[in-house]
Amino acid sequence: MKVALFVTCLADHYFAEAGADAVRLLRHLGCEVSFPTAQTCCGQPAHNAGMAEEALEMAKHTSRVLEDAEHVVVPSGSCAAMIAKAYPALGLGGGLASRTWELGAFLRRQLGVTRLGPGLEGKRVAYHQGCHALRELGLETEPIELLEGAGAQVVDWPSATECCGFGGLFSTKMPTVSAAMADAKLDTLPYVDWVVSGDPGCLLQLSSRARRTGSDTRFRHLASVLWEAADGGA
Amino acid sequence: MEVRSRDYAALARAIIENTPDVRKAVSGATAAFDAARRQAYAEIDSEAWRRWAEGVKNHVLNHLDRYLEEAETRLLENGAKVHWAGDAQEARQIVAELALARGVRSVVKGKSMLTEEIDLNPALEERGVQVYETDLGEYILQLLDEAPSHILGPAIHRSLEDVQALFADRLGTSTDALPDDLAAAARSDLRSRFQEADMGISGGNFLVAETGTLALIENEGNIRLTTSLPRIHVALVGIEKLLPTFGDLAGFLQLTARAGTGQPIGCFVSLIHGPAREPGDDGPEEVHIVLVDNGRTNVLADEHAWETLRCVRCGACLNTCPVYKQTGGHAYGWVYSGPIGAVLDPGLLGLEQAAPLPFASSLCGACFEACPVRIPIPDLLLHWRRAAQEMGLTPVSERIALKAFSAMATHPGVYRQLGRMVPGLAGSAVVRRLPVLSGWTEYRELPEPSPRRFRDLWSEGIGE
Numbered sequence: 001m002k003v004a005l006f007v008t009c010l011a012d013h014y015f016a017e018a019g020a021d022a023v024r025l026l027r028h029l030g031c032e033v034s035f036p037t038a039q040t041c042c043g044q045p046a047h048n049a050g051m052a053e054e055a056l057e058m059a060k061h062t063s064r065v066l067e068d069a070e071h072v073v074v075p076s077g078s079c080a081a082m083i084a085k086a087y088p089a090l091g092l093g094g095g096l097a098s099r100t101w102e103l104g105a106f107l108r109r110q111l112g113v114t115r116l117g118p119g120l121e122g123k124r125v126a127y128h129q130g131c132h133a134l135r136e137l138g139l140e141t142e143p144i145e146l147l148e149g150a151g152a153q154v155v156d157w158p159s160a161t162e163c164c165g166f167g168g169l170f171s172t173k174m175p176t177v178s179a180a181m182a183d184a185k186l187d188t189l190p191y192v193d194w195v196v197s198g199d200p201g202c203l204l205q206l207s208s209r210a211r212r213t214g215s216d217t218r219f220r221h222l223a224s225v226l227w228e229a230a231d232g233g234a
Numbered sequence: 235m236e237v238r239s240r241d242y243a244a245l246a247r248a249i250i251e252n253t254p255d256v257r258k259a260v261s262g263a264t265a266a267f268d269a270a271r272r273q274a275y276a277e278i279d280s281e282a283w284r285r286w287a288e289g290v291k292n293h294v295l296n297h298l299d300r301y302l303e304e305a306e307t308r309l310l311e312n313g314a315k316v317h318w319a320g321d322a323q324e325a326r327q328i329v330a331e332l333a334l335a336r337g338v339r340s341v342v343k344g345k346s347m348l349t350e351e352i353d354l355n356p357a358l359e360e361r362g363v364q365v366y367e368t369d370l371g372e373y374i375l376q377l378l379d380e381a382p383s384h385i386l387g388p389a390i391h392r393s394l395e396d397v398q399a400l401f402a403d404r405l406g407t408s409t410d411a412l413p414d415d416l417a418a419a420a421r422s423d424l425r426s427r428f429q430e431a432d433m434g435i436s437g438g439n440f441l442v443a444e445t446g447t448l449a450l451i452e453n454e455g456n457i458r459l460t461t462s463l464p465r466i467h468v469a470l471v472g473i474e475k476l477l478p479t480f481g482d483l484a485g486f487l488q489l490t491a492r493a494g495t496g497q498p499i500g501c502f503v504s505l506i507h508g509p510a511r512e513p514g515d516d517g518p519e520e521v522h523i524v525l526v527d528n529g530r531t532n533v534l535a536d537e538h539a540w541e542t543l544r545c546v547r548c549g550a551c552l553n554t555c556p557v558y559k560q561t562g563g564h565a566y567g568w569v570y571s572g573p574i575g576a577v578l579d580p581g582l583l584g585l586e587q588a589a590p591l592p593f594a595s596s597l598c599g600a601c602f603e604a605c606p607v608r609i610p611i612p613d614l615l616l617h618w619r620r621a622a623q624e625m626g627l628t629p630v631s632e633r634i635a636l637k638a639f640s641a642m643a644t645h646p647g648v649y650r651q652l653g654r655m656v657p658g659l660a661g662s663a664v665v666r667r668l669p670v671l672s673g674w675t676e677y678r679e680l681p682e683p684s685p686r687r688f689r690d691l692w693s694e695g696i697g698e
Contacts, residue, residue: 007688009643013656016684020696035692037650040643046636048597050619050628054640061644135599163556167596169632172673174594176247179677180560181596184261208678 001111003031004069006062006100008079009041010200011221015075018200018221022075022103025227029111038065044082047090049169056090063092071110072100075223077133077199080105085136102133103223104198108142113149119229120152126192127154128185128206129161130199143198143222150229159188166205182209189217198222235353235381237583238567242590246565259393260383260562267386267553270496271604277498283489288608290486291544294476295534301443301476302525308446312508314521322352325526329354329435329468332522333363336466338432342424344450344457345369346437347385347547348470348526350569351582354435365435366427368456373420377404383563383571386494386549391562424456434460434518438471439546440486441523444479447507448523451490451500458502467518469506473525474534474543486546493606494548533581538617542578544607551601551611557594566591573601577614585618589627592618635670650689657683 003026007019026033043058062083066072074080080102088097107113125147133139140161144154165171165181172178182205189195195217197203207219238245249256294301306316319325333341341363343349355365367376371389374397375382382388389397397416401407405419436457440449448469450457461467477483491497510517534540552558552572563571568588570578576591592615601611622628642649659665660683666675674680 012688013653013683014681016686016688016691019688020691023692023696035689037689037692038646040646040649041639043640043643046640048616048619049632049636050592050616050621050623051633051636051640052620052623054636058640058643061646065646131596131598131600135603163596163598163600165556165596167598170593170596172670173632174243174246174557175673175677176243176250177557177560177565177594178596180250180257181556182678184556184560204681205678208674208681211679212677 001031002034002070003073004034004036004066004071006039006042006066006072006074006079006083007035008074008076008200010204011075014204015200015221018075018223021221021227022073022223025223025230026073028230029107029113034069036065036069042079042082044079044086045168047082047086048167059087059090059092063087063094063096066096067094069099071106072096073103073106074100075103075198075221076201077102077130077137077139078201081132081136102137102139102198104143104146105137105139107146107226113146116146116150116226116230117232118151119232120147120150120225123152123194124192125152125154125225126157126189126195127160128164128195128197128199128202130197130202131163133198134161143196146226147196150226155190155192157188157190159185164202164205166201168201171205178205179209182206183213186210186215186217192217194218194220194225196220196222196225235350235569237587239579239583239588239591241567242565242594245567246561246594249561249565255393256391256562257560260391261559263387263390264553264559267495267549268604271493271550271553274492274496274498278492283485284606284608287486287489287606288544290477290482291607294478295474295540295543298473298476298534301478302473304443305441305446305476308443309508309523312446313511314446314508314523317522317524319524319526319528321528325352325470325524325528326354326357328524329470330357330361332466332468333358333433334361336432338363338466340364340366340427340431341433341435342366342368342427342431342460342464343372344434344436344452344460345372345388346435346470347382347569348437348472349435350382352470352526352528354470366424366431368424368427368460370417370420370454373424374400381564382569384549384552385547385570391564428459428463431464433466433468434464436461436467436469438469438475439490440477440483441471441475442477442480442483445507447480447483447505449483449487450504450506451487451502453495453501455502458504461504461506462517465518466520466522467506468522468524470524470526473527473530489606490546490548493546493550493604529582536581538614539577539581541609542574542581542614544609545574545578546607548606550604550606554600554604556598556600557596566594573611574609577609577611577618580618585621585625585627589622592622632670653687653689656687657685
């Protein structure tokens with residue numbers, strides 16, 4: 001299957017290894033992966049800030065860059081939701097929305113992956129459900145099934161579906177509230193080896209706040225953890 | 235009340251940093267409400283109910299003139315008096331004149347957010363009329379001289395300990411009195427107020443056009459007394475509170491209770507059709523319905539914001555909102571707080587007065603899932619954000635930064651070149667002090683950029 005990776009601007013610069021792990025994972029599963037190098041940002045920062053014109057320009061650019069792709073895989077639920085849900089609302093048709101997948105959803109729903117390998121045996125993991133993956137794309141069980149299928153124990157985290165407080169611009173515009181939200185979420189965290197999420201933005205928010213408050217919790221992107229599972233826990 | 239919504243960020247900061255007990259009280263109470271709501275939704279086909287309720291409310295709002303006239307006709311037939319108030323000033327004037335013309339010296343009130351919206355209490359007190367709040371939460375707030383912080387639980391920001399201390403001081407209860415004893419003390423203090431009151435003032439959850447029925451939902455019984463014991467009952471009702479038929483009411487009473495508190499229906503539902511028919515019958519001698527616009531017609535005319543008028547004031551969106559939970563309602567600086575306040579207040583007050591509120595959200599979408607009438611709050615937050623940008627109500631630095639980012643992101647060559655500089659820039663002291671980053675670094679470490687970008691790893695050949 002031919003797949004174009006839309007790595008997202010955040011992952012390009014802050015989670016480069018996770019992006020690379022997504023490529024390794026997709027190839028391992030038999031996909032032919034391309035990376036259209038003219039890709040930049042999906043436009044969500046401008047869209048959520050209410051900068052309509054700028055958001056539309058960025059969305060048009062991204063649509064053009066991805067127009068020939070058979071499937072677009074995004075290692076971010078939030079950016080995938082921007083393309084799949086917001087682009088059509090901005091008047092951009094062309095079927096890109098229905099060809100765009102969050103990574104975990106692509107693995108489960110399109111490739112039908114259930115067991116990636118036993119590489120996560122014995123690992124206790126908490127999964128942070130990104131809001132846009134959960135509520136806009138309707139993904140909840142997919143990442144859990146993938147993690148459990150690789151041997152991980154996904155612990156019951158009371159605030160797994162609660163917002164981390166990132167919200168893009170919100171995190172710097174209303175920083176006190178944003179940080180309080182991260183604290184409220186992290187305060188309920190059970191003992192785990194890793195907090196895993198499919199969303200770079202949420203991971204930045206949670207890990208940066210955790211480090212400031214002296215926590216040694218480890219935060220990892222879903223792509224890296226799943227590649228580790230498939231690769232045998234190397 | 236004085237509008238302070240423009241100070242949202244500062245008010246929120248002060249609450250979180252200076253009054254941790256508020257955050258604790260609000261988080262605890264809203265979590266309980268939200269869990270009850272989820273359970274109550276799970277017991278029914280909530281999706282079907284919500285879609286039905288959305289449809290009924292949309293129908294009413296699309297034919298509001300017709301239903302308002304029908305409601306007025308039925309109310310008059312039932313013997314009630316109907317008053318029309320275009321704005322807050324007119325509404326205050328109507329109630330004050332009613333009170334003065336009838337020699338009213340003492341008023342008991344049931345909880346009504348609309349009376350907060352129009353600042354009714356001070357207007358009556360200025361004219362020498364004593365006003366007593368009878369909802370337990372509102373009673374507590376009146377003793378504290380504070381504004382409500384939640385649509386349903388006005389004193390939700392106060393802990394049990396706060397109330398124990400307050401009542402010990404004012405009512406002589408013990409400092410470790412149990413909630414039931416505190417309620418009993420308030421009830422006993424209020425009993426004579428009910429008996430002495432010349433007028434009862436309430437809000438209204440629904441007004442049925444078909445029958446002229448005013449419906450009120452509550453759990454304490456104070457609204458039942460307020461609307462039945464004094465010789466005059468005045469109800470202030472927003473013009474958007476209409477329902478077409480009595481049958482519709484049956485559905486809305488249940489859905490509203492499930493959404494707000496998780497109950498199948500409120501403990502007390504009062505259905506009011508007018509004054510006592512014969513002298514000596516139970517009920518007030520006069521019933522006055524004041525239909526209040528106060529900006530609602532303008533909201534109805536807005537092609538996006540009109541959907542906020544479906545709101546039944548259940549508070550479900552507040553209870554599920556991770557932003558609201560950190561501060562409670564006072565941070566929002568006006569009567570309606572939380573997600574619904576963030577989209578309703580700009581319409582009722584004008585966006586200039588409330589510009590930060592639509593930005594007080596991470597756009598997590600939990601509010602939409604909770605809303606019993608499916609108000610697309612996240613979409614409306616974006617609508618108001620776009621309007622705020624167009625009107626220049628956001629910081630210039632923010633707009634410039636986003637325009638620059640957009641220009642860069644639509645020019646891949648520039649984007650690639652500048653992206654190369656991210657690791658170097660992230661370490662620079664100057665960059666750390668930029669406004670957009672100081673908001674980040676005040677509470678968080680600056681994340682380490684990847685040593686090599688993804689696109690560098692790609693061009694070098696990942697694992698090949």
